[in-house]
Amino acid sequence: MRRNVALGAVLGFLLIQFLPYGQDRTNPPVISEPKWNAPKTRELFMRACGDCHSNETKWPWYSRIAPVSWLVAYDVAEGREHLNVSMWGHQKKNEGDEAAEELREGEMPPLPYLLLHPEARLDEKERSALIDGLMKTFGEKRED
Numbered sequence: 001m002r003r004n005v006a007l008g009a010v011l012g013f014l015l016i017q018f019l020p021y022g023q024d025r026t027n028p029p030v031i032s033e034p035k036w037n038a039p040k041t042r043e044l045f046m047r048a049c050g051d052c053h054s055n056e057t058k059w060p061w062y063s064r065i066a067p068v069s070w071l072v073a074y075d076v077a078e079g080r081e082h083l084n085v086s087m088w089g090h091q092k093k094n095e096g097d098e099a100a101e102e103l104r105e106g107e108m109p110p111l112p113y114l115l116l117h118p119e120a121r122l123d124e125k126e127r128s129a130l131i132d133g134l135m136k137t138f139g140e141k142r143e144d
Contacts, residue, residue: 025073027056028086030055033086036133040133041133045133047119047120048130049108052075053084054080056086075113082094096134100135100138103131104131
């Protein structure tokens with residue numbers, strides 16, 4: 001019985017590798033970027049946020065293995081939908097004005113991302129510099 005369950009699990013794992021969702025790991029071209037207030041703001045943003053909020057995603061090895069690939073593809077698509085600095089001025093929704101607030105509140109970058117991407121962790125000085133730079137680049141959050 002255990003052997004059948006194990007075999008079924010292995011076969012299931014192998015079969016889900018052929019499902020198409022999460023296999024398109026392309027980066028569309030960069031069309032335009034916001035006018036960053038400083039090169040350091042862009043550098044910090046790309047380090048901590050760029051994988052999900054630009055068209056310059058670095059696709060790690062685990063983004064090729066389902067079901068993790070599904071989560072990564074979903075997170076990137078969702079991130080680009082809300083804020084994509086590579087499509088600045090060319091998409092309806094670009095919540096740049098919320099970027100500083102989400103960083104300040106610790107909502108971004110999400111903990112699972114930080115666990116797998118230690119380079120995205122910002123120390124307090126870097127976090128403060130990025131928040132300040134995002135406010136200067138995108139403005140304050142608007143209440144709708």
